[in-house]
Amino acid sequence: MRALLGFAVVFLLACLLLLPFLTQPSIVNAMPGQSMASGANFNCSSEDGRRKYCPADTRGGVQLVYQRSGSPCTFGQTWGWDNRGIWVDRGCRADFAVGYNGGPGGPSWPGWGDKYNVYCASDDGRRNRCPIETRGGVRLVRQRSGSPCTFGSTWGWDKQGVWVDRGCRADFEVTMR
Numbered sequence: 372m373r374a375l376l377g378f379a380v381v382f383l384l385a386c387l388l389l390l391p392f393l394t395q396p397s398i399v400n401a402m403p404g405q406s407m408a409s410g411a412n413f414n415c416s417s418e419d420g421r422r423k424y425c426p427a428d429t430r431g432g433v434q435l436v437y438q439r440s441g442s443p444c445t446f447g448q449t450w451g452w453d454n455r456g457i458w459v460d461r462g463c464r465a466d467f468a469v470g471y472n473g474g475p476g477g478p479s480w481p482g483w484g485d486k487y488n489v490y491c492a493s494d495d496g497r498r499n500r501c502p503i504e505t506r507g508g509v510r511l512v513r514q515r516s517g518s519p520c521t522f523g524s525t526w527g528w529d530k531q532g533v534w535v536d537r538g539c540r541a542d543f544e545v546t547m548r
Contacts (some may be wrong), residue, residue, distance in 0.1 A: 412436060415457050416464035417449075426456040427469050433457055435490075440464035445494055446501050486547065488512060491533045492540035493525075502532040507546030509533055516540035 415425035416439070427433070433452040438444045442462030449463040457467055491501035492515075509528040514520045518538030525539040533543050 412466055412468045414466050415459050417459040417462050420462050422458055422460040424456050424458050429456060429469055434468045435465050436468045437466040443494055445492055486544055488542045488544055490542050491535045493535040493538050496538050498534055498536040500532050500534045503545055505532060510544050511541050512544045513542040
């Protein structure tokens with residue numbers, strides 16, 4: 372009985388010591404064969420400044436939900452996604468949600484109604500497109516840049532998403548319908 376109790380204590384201590392190391396996002400994301408299911412939030416980080424893929428089920432879409440890095444996370448430049456998963460580059464570190472289902476209920480992750488905000492930026496002064504569903508319409512809700520954001524000139528939207536140009540950086544409200 373004492374041997375069994377001693378083993379249980381040693382096992383518990385070993386688990387408590389290893390748990391912080393096993394839950395670090397960079398270690399978890401480096402695990403081979405990891406695949407994030409639809410509706411999950413997870414971290415993907417370019418720790419060394421190089422491109423990194425984080426396997427995920429992206430069939431339902433991807434949303435950046437929280438940027439953790441000082442380096443910019445700009446869709447199409449320092450992060451993006453394809454059928455293999457999410458990629459990050461040049462120091463972008465962020466939490467992502469996967470699982471947009473495109474249906475009338477909107478994304479399958481919690482907290483979404485029929486409207487949501489998207490950040491889109493022309494950080495290098497050139498045109499940047501943020502591909503999102505725009506059927507319900509888009510409006511600028513918060514300009515973040517010193518450069519002007521003028522509809523039709525430095526920002527706009529079409530069936531392919533929101534576009535920004537000449538340094539415009541802003542939050543846009545997208546209506547789902």
